[in-house]
Amino acid sequence: MADKIFRVNMTNLTSTIEEVPPAWAGYGGRGLTSTIVSAEVEPTCHPLGPKNKLVIAPGLLSGTVAANSGRLSIGAKSPLTGTIKEANSGGTAAQLLARAGVKALIIEGQPKGDTWYSLAVTPEGVTVNEETELIGKGNFAVVDALTKRTGGKQGLITIGPAGEMKMGGANISIKDPDGGLRSSGRGGLGAVLGSKKIKFIAIDPKDGKVAIADPEKFREANKVFAKALVDHPVSQALGQYGTNVLVNIINESGGLPTQNFSKGQFAGHEAISGETMHDTILARGGRIKHNCHPGCVIQCSQVFNDAAGNKLTSGFEYESIWAMGADCCVDNLDHIAQADKLMDDIGVDTIETSVAFGVAMEAGVLAFGDGAGVCRILQEDIAKGTPLGRIIGNGAGSVGRAFGITRVPVVKNQAIPAYDPRAIKGIGITYATSTQGADHTMGYTIATNILGVGGKLDPLTKEGQVELSRNLQIATAAIDSTGMCLFIAFAALDNATCLPALIDLINAKYGLSLTGDDVVNLGKYILRTERAFNTAAGFTSADDRLPEFFYLEPLPPHNVVFDFTGKEIDTFWNF
Amino acid sequence: MEETMKRITVKLFAYFRDNRFKLEEREISEETTVGDIVDALGIDRQEVGVLMVNSRHTEFVYRPAAGDVLAIFPVVGGG
Numbered sequence: 075m076a077d078k079i080f081r082v083n084m085t086n087l088t089s090t091i092e093e094v095p096p097a098w099a100g101y102g103g104r105g106l107t108s109t110i111v112s113a114e115v116e117p118t119c120h121p122l123g124p125k126n127k128l129v130i131a132p133g134l135l136s137g138t139v140a141a142n143s144g145r146l147s148i149g150a151k152s153p154l155t156g157t158i159k160e161a162n163s164g165g166t167a168a169q170l171l172a173r174a175g176v177k178a179l180i181i182e183g184q185p186k187g188d189t190w191y192s193l194a195v196t197p198e199g200v201t202v203n204e205e206t207e208l209i210g211k212g213n214f215a216v217v218d219a220l221t222k223r224t225g226g227k228q229g230l231i232t233i234g235p236a237g238e239m240k241m242g243g244a245n246i247s248i249k250d251p252d253g254g255l256r257s258s259g260r261g262g263l264g265a266v267l268g269s270k271k272i273k274f275i276a277i278d279p280k281d282g283k284v285a286i287a288d289p290e291k292f293r294e295a296n297k298v299f300a301k302a303l304v305d306h307p308v309s310q311a312l313g314q315y316g317t318n319v320l321v322n323i324i325n326e327s328g329g330l331p332t333q334n335f336s337k338g339q340f341a342g343h344e345a346i347s348g349e350t351m352h353d354t355i356l357a358r359g360g361r362i363k364h365n366c367h368p369g370c371v372i373q374c375s376q377v378f379n380d381a382a383g384n385k386l387t388s389g390f391e392y393e394s395i396w397a398m399g400a401d402c403c404v405d406n407l408d409h410i411a412q413a414d415k416l417m418d419d420i421g422v423d424t425i426e427t428s429v430a431f432g433v434a435m436e437a438g439v440l441a442f443g444d445g446a447g448v449c450r451i452l453q454e455d456i457a458k459g460t461p462l463g464r465i466i467g468n469g470a471g472s473v474g475r476a477f478g479i480t481r482v483p484v485v486k487n488q489a490i491p492a493y494d495p496r497a498i499k500g501i502g503i504t505y506a507t508s509t510q511g512a513d514h515t516m517g518y519t520i521a522t523n524i525l526g527v528g529g530k531l532d533p534l535t536k537e538g539q540v541e542l543s544r545n546l547q548i549a550t551a552a553i554d555s556t557g558m559c560l561f562i563a564f565a566a567l568d569n570a571t572c573l574p575a576l577i578d579l580i581n582a583k584y585g586l587s588l589t590g591d592d593v594v595n596l597g598k599y600i601l602r603t604e605r606a607f608n609t610a611a612g613f614t615s616a617d618d619r620l621p622e623f624f625y626l627e628p629l630p631p632h633n634v635v636f637d638f639t640g641k642e643i644d645t646f647w648n649f
Numbered sequence: 650m651e652e653t654m655k656r657i658t659v660k661l662f663a664y665f666r667d668n669r670f671k672l673e674e675r676e677i678s679e680e681t682t683v684g685d686i687v688d689a690l691g692i693d694r695q696e697v698g699v700l701m702v703n704s705r706h707t708e709f710v711y712r713p714a715a716g717d718v719l720a721i722f723p724v725v726g727g728g
Contacts, residue, residue, distance in 0.1 A: 307698070308726035315663060317727030322662050326720045328704040339704075344671075349663060374727070392727050518728050525726050526699050532706065564726045631704055 076285075077177035082193060082200050084270045085124060085183030089200040094177055102134035104160040105555035105600050106178050107149025111158055112603050114180070117611035121153035121262075122240055122269040124184035130171070130231070130275075131179075133557015137172025137284035138292070140579050141300040142559040144169045144367030146248060151611070152261035153269075154242040154426070154469055155486040155511040158607040161258035162515070162554055164366030164375075165248030170229035171195065172557075173279035185271050190238075193275040197282045205273050210235060212419035212457070213247045213255055216274055221253060229277030234421025237264030239459045241467035242487075243426040244268065247418065250375075254388040256366050259423040260513060261488060262469075287585035295578035302572035303371050308527060308564035312374040313363050317392035319348035320492075320520075321399070327524050327533065328631045329497035331490070332400045333442055334432040335483045338497050338629045342405025346395055351378065351407060359383050372561055378411050387415040393514070396492040397428030402435060402442060409445025416452040422467055427456070429489035430470040437477035481623045486511035486613075495620060496629040496636045498523050498533040503543035503638065506618045507646040509604035515560055517547035521567060528567030534634060540646050548597035548649070555596060556580065598649060605647070615644050652678050655715040662722045665692060677713065684709030687721060698724030 079092040101109050107129040119125035128150045135143040146168035152159035171179065174197045185191070190209045194201040208216050213234045220230055230249035237244040244264030247255040286292050303309050311319055321343055324330045328338040344350060355362055361377035366389060380386040390411060398410045417424045431448055434440065439462070440447040455463030465476045470489040474482030483490040488511025495502025500519030505512040514520070519542050523533035531538050553560060556576065566572040577588055608617075624636040654676045661669055669690060677686065683700055687709065699722040700707045713719055 307696070307724035311663060311723065311725040312727060315725070319663055319725045320727040323699060323722050323725060326660070326662075326701055326704055326722075349666065514728060520728060521726065524699070525724075526706075527724075527726060530706070534705075560728070561726070 076175065078175055079178050079180060080176050080195065080200050081180045081182070082202065083183045084181060084185050084191070084202070084272070087185065087191070087202045089202065091199050101555060102136070102177070103131055103145065103147040103555040103557055104149070104162065104551060105596060106131040107147045107160050108158060108600055108604050110178060110180060111149045111151065112607045115151055117151070117607050119151060121151045121156065122265060126151050126266055126269070128181040128263065128266045128270065129178055131177065132168035132172040134555060134580055135583060136168040136557035138286065138583060139369060140296050141303055141369055141371045142562055143557045144369055145557050145559055146171070146258070147554065148246055148258045148263050150263055150266045152263065152510070153240070153265045154262035155488050156611060157486055157510055157613060158604045159261035159263060159510050160554065161246070161260050161263050162560070163248045163256045163258040164370070164559070165229070165250050165256040166367055167229040167231050167248045167277055168557055169367060170277040170279045172284050173282040174277060175282055181270055181272065184269060190271050190273050192273055195275060195277045197280055208273055210238065213421050214419050217249055217253055217255070220274065220276065224276055224278070226253065230274060231277070232274040233264040233267050234419060235457055235459070236421045236467055237268040238273070239464070239467070240265040240268045241422065241464060242469045242472060243422045243430065243467050245421055245423045247421060250366050250389070251368055255418050256389055257418065257423065259425065261510060264421050286583050288582040292579060292582035295575050295582055298571055299575035299579060300371055302565045302569045302575060303562060306565040306569060309372045309561070312372050312561060315348035315352050316374050316376050316390065318351050318390065318395050320392045321347040321396060322349065323524065324493060325400070327497065329494045329524070329533065330396065330400050331483070331492065331494045333403050334401060334436045334481055335494065336481065336627070338494050338631060340400035340403070342403070343400065345405040346399040346407055346410060348392070351390070354407060355379070360385070364388060370559065372559070374561065380408065380411070386411045387418065390414055391424070393492045394424035394428065397425050398431070398445070398448065401429060401432040402448065404443055404445035404448070406445050409449065413445065413448050413452060416449060420452060420457045422456065425491050426469045426489045427466065429483060430466045430473045433470050433473040433479055433482055434466055434477070436481060437473065437479050439477070481627070482621060484512060485620060486617055488512050493520055494629055496624055496634050497632050499536060499636070499638070500531065500533065500539040500542050502620060502624070502636050503539050503643065503646060504547065506620055506643050507543065508547070509601060509608055515550065517543045517550055518560070518563070519543055519546060521564065527564050534632060536638060536642070540642065544646055544649060547601060548594060550597070551600035552593045552597035555600065615640065618643055654678060655713065657713045657716065658718045659686060660718065660720045662720065663725055665721060665723055681712065682709060683707060683711045683713065683719060686719065692721065696723050698722050
């Protein structure tokens, strides 16, 4: 079926199905969400007001059998950063939306009263329904209730209490194939959905299927592509240890932010490492490998059980474990897993919220290392929306302002993840220049700075870092448009057959003849479009800087500061 | 001539630990390179992703000094 734009107006509770404007036809995923947000959202609008729009788009290849193509993009003006935002997630929603014929779902306007709603998406259109039963409920209760109400096969996009309370750290949850949750975590997009009074979106594609222009060519390309992914050793390590394999290597490099970014190594690293997690999962009968969407051949997710052998959490990622672990000095993996589950249920970003806890610990709200205290505050304050809960739930910047703390690791008010930019300088360029606030996934220089994938570049020198970050940010913007998981990039950086096979997949699906240059140009177009939105919203190059403490406080063990001048950072945009 | 021996620390990560160790102190000779240590551990050099000495990246040809901490990782990734 031909893809269409599905549009919902929450001011008058109506919906329409529109033809795709020719100017949008070539875009998917992040390329499409950023194009639509730029075209239709006033850059200076209040992110939680009626003029903001939430745009949900599957990638160009989502809904096909292409390996790892089930990623979803959600875009809007971010209430956390004030910039344009695209948050990317697994789960089944991208594939089901594509099969329902949805190229993009645009949610605009705002209802006036206190009534809450849900959306039901089918190939026939979107229905807006009043919702009462699930308001105030956590995400897991929503998934359970809707599985009973509508059957387990539907796609589901939900917000927890944090989204309802419009907290800056609120995320959007996407149901995975087993009823677990994946998160469009960053930038507070759950608050935007909450501002539209939408608790959840159910997706039923009925018997909808995605059309392929050249099925034979598509099959051949997918074989080559999947083989490149499966063969790469990083894919294999991700399957065995998950992303948390990084704790020990980043710690060894001296770039593991510890105790609210005051040290680069954590004494308790071994207890929270991927190796320990792997052994714990085995001993407790969890699952080492798990896929966040059907068709993933890497399977970096896992199911982590508690000591009694019951499921505690899944999709237990390095950045979450680092943030609640090293940054908060919690060396107890069970406390971290419990906090991870609570954050998923309340619907807050694990990075933003855990970094906010690190700042709160520095402020003396609770002690560093108090994992039980974190779980208590999550349940008693953030879930219930007490004043303290709202201060922490609004993110690391909010906590810093409330308590007069200067060591607040944010860029454009978004918390810095898992890699200290003083000891790993390339990622500092990414944090500073990203169009969406600090975000490691925007240009993952760790691959080359630390892991030796896609070449090697010393993390402690300045030379080459701006160019590295630029090339990765351009490539990432393009990959984020395909529906592909970003982890295909490890294979794409090292295996010459991978990227051509990906381009062949797109060409075979749409009957196109794109080249590698077209993909690079797509990435550049997306970055420029996003930056133009931010400029119109009032951002300048003065916002493309790291917090002052990174320039002033040397980070042990290397005792280095971040030493790029503003002028050097600004050369990022020379393309 | 009596050979001078140096004491270093070797750390292994991920599946390199299987049937080996997490951390061990070793005596090495003056001439020993990182590559020699990897070979002696029965680790295929092709499987080595990252080598660090004292938290800085290094190469197979480096000769560790007394007191060095050598970390050997397979090819890993995440993010």
